[in-house]
Amino acid sequence: MFSRSASLFFWMGVAAIAGYWLQPNYGHLLGAFFVCLFTVIKDLWKGQKITQWLRHNSVKEPPQMDGIWGDLIDRMRRILNEQRKQTKNEEQKLQDFLLAIQASPNGVVLIDPEGRIEWCNQTAALHLGMDAKRDLMQHVVHLVRDPVFKKYFSSESHDGEVIIDGRSGSLQKTVKLSVQLHNYGENRQLLLTRDVTSIAQAEVMRRDFVANVSHEIRTPLTVMSGFIETLQSLNLNKDEQEKYLDLMSVQASRMQDLVNDLLILSQLEGSTLPSVSEPVSLQGLMSSIESEARGLSSSQLFENEAPQTIQFETPQGVQLSGANKELHSAVSNLVNNAVRYTPSGGLITSSWALLPDQRIQFSVTDTGPGIASEHLPRLTERFYRVDRSRSRESGGTGLGLAIVKHVMQRHGGELKIESELGKGSKFTLIFPASRVFLETEAA
Numbered sequence: 001m002f003s004r005s006a007s008l009f010f011w012m013g014v015a016a017i018a019g020y021w022l023q024p025n026y027g028h029l030l031g032a033f034f035v036c037l038f039t040v041i042k043d044l045w046k047g048q049k050i051t052q053w054l055r056h057n058s059v060k061e062p063p064q065m066d067g068i069w070g071d072l073i074d075r076m077r078r079i080l081n082e083q084r085k086q087t088k089n090e091e092q093k094l095q096d097f098l099l100a101i102q103a104s105p106n107g108v109v110l111i112d113p114e115g116r117i118e119w120c121n122q123t124a125a126l127h128l129g130m131d132a133k134r135d136l137m138q139h140v141v142h143l144v145r146d147p148v149f150k151k152y153f154s155s156e157s158h159d160g161e162v163i164i165d166g167r168s169g170s171l172q173k174t175v176k177l178s179v180q181l182h183n184y185g186e187n188r189q190l191l192l193t194r195d196v197t198s199i200a201q202a203e204v205m206r207r208d209f210v211a212n213v214s215h216e217i218r219t220p221l222t223v224m225s226g227f228i229e230t231l232q233s234l235n236l237n238k239d240e241q242e243k244y245l246d247l248m249s250v251q252a253s254r255m256q257d258l259v260n261d262l263l264i265l266s267q268l269e270g271s272t273l274p275s276v277s278e279p280v281s282l283q284g285l286m287s288s289i290e291s292e293a294r295g296l297s298s299s300q301l302f303e304n305e306a307p308q309t310i311q312f313e314t315p316q317g318v319q320l321s322g323a324n325k326e327l328h329s330a331v332s333n334l335v336n337n338a339v340r341y342t343p344s345g346g347l348i349t350s351s352w353a354l355l356p357d358q359r360i361q362f363s364v365t366d367t368g369p370g371i372a373s374e375h376l377p378r379l380t381e382r383f384y385r386v387d388r389s390r391s392r393e394s395g396g397t398g399l400g401l402a403i404v405k406h407v408m409q410r411h412g413g414e415l416k417i418e419s420e421l422g423k424g425s426k427f428t429l430i431f432p433a434s435r436v437f438l439e440t441e442a443a
Contacts, residue, residue: 107193113186115139115153127177127193129167140191149179158182163196176200205382212383216258216398220251227251254397261399264329265382268406279319279437280327282352286314289332293348296339306345313351319437320360322411330407331362333400334427338366342424358433365426371419379417380405404429411435 098121101108107124109117116137117130125132128144135143141150146164158181166175178194227244230236236244290312297308320327338348346367354360371379375386383398401415404427408415412432419425 105195107191109140109191109193111140111181111189111191113188115141115189117143118188124191124193127166127175127195152179153181163200166193166195166197209382212398213258213262216383217255220255223251224248258397258399261397261403264403265399265406268326268403268410273410274321274323274326276321276435278323279321280324282314282318282320283316285320285324285328285331286312286350286352289328289335292332293335293339296336300340301344308339308342308344309347310339311347311349311351313349315352315354317438318352318354318360320431321435321437322431326407326410330404330429333404334362334364334429337400338364338368338425338427341368342366343368354436355430358436360431360433360436362429362431363426364428365424367424370421370423370425371417372421373419376417376419380415 102121102123104121104123107121107127109120109124109128112118116139117135119136120130120132122132124130125135130143141153144150144164148162149164152158152162161178161180164177164179166177168175174197175195176197176199178196180192182190182192184190227248231241231244290310293310297310301307335348335350338350342348348367349365350363352360352362371386378384379386380401382402385398405415408429412435414430416428416430417425418428
């Protein structure tokens, strides 16, 4: 500011001297006047350029000037740079926030006061069958046409959530969504969606499990109650009494097997994973299982029926690390199932084999009636039966393969099932190489 004033006075002095030299009477005043006029016109021109720059809200750099206008522009340039930095930071924060919402496993939809979609993340678009870009500013009720949602959206209170059907890419898979509205801002709403399909399926499985357990226990209890009432009300001879007592013993044994299997499942689900440093001898394991299988085969053999042929092959010097009781339960379930469902005169083969990748597998092959392909995916479900009446006659609880599946999951292995109607079945357990120990390694 001081340098500008000094410069102005300097040029006014020079102009006054020059004017006085040309015109002694009024020359010095005219010289100073023209310098002031030129300075004012120059300042007006610079001010007009800055005004035009500000009026058009240009994002370009301001014009280059000197003097007081240059100082003003420098200050404006600094302010503009600070605003740009602040704007860039805010935009980055907004992008980070939107990316965080995009990464959320839950759906998020922003709805304006008119009920139109302002923004939604990809999860919500997938849940509700929308297009995150194309469907912007569409009314949410026009896109989500579930009657439950329409009633919920139009109600005044949105305190709780509602469950609606979501969009699924498969006709065989039903998707359940939990949706809830929250008010925010000025009459705006936040719609949150959550996939609760697994929770709904778990609830269905829980109800089915309770219903199946109740049914499985109620049936033998009803039979036993009938026999007890018969024994109490009728005067039966000794042979008849023994017959009814034998039938009651069978039903009691059936209930005991069911309770034991339920306890095994409960222990499997609630206990820690089996250790990889506790070897189990396959010879010792199969010795007890073979005795059980041959005893079961003999007990179900009727007079004049051809006995079953049961073959066991166990490798020498191989140990398998894991929980002995769990392994015994899984293997014996497969062997006993083969014995139960193979007719008299049939062949049952169980064998262990080391695979080229050092894994080990146990296979049980039978010549039973076989299983239709549509039943295979559901065989490991609790209480699932291909033929309910035949399963009960054979003494099965409907939990054996569910136990096998849990044991294999806990040991890091897998269960494979192959079967064909009229040609028998093959059940295979494959254990990882990390659980296989040869005799030299174990020593």
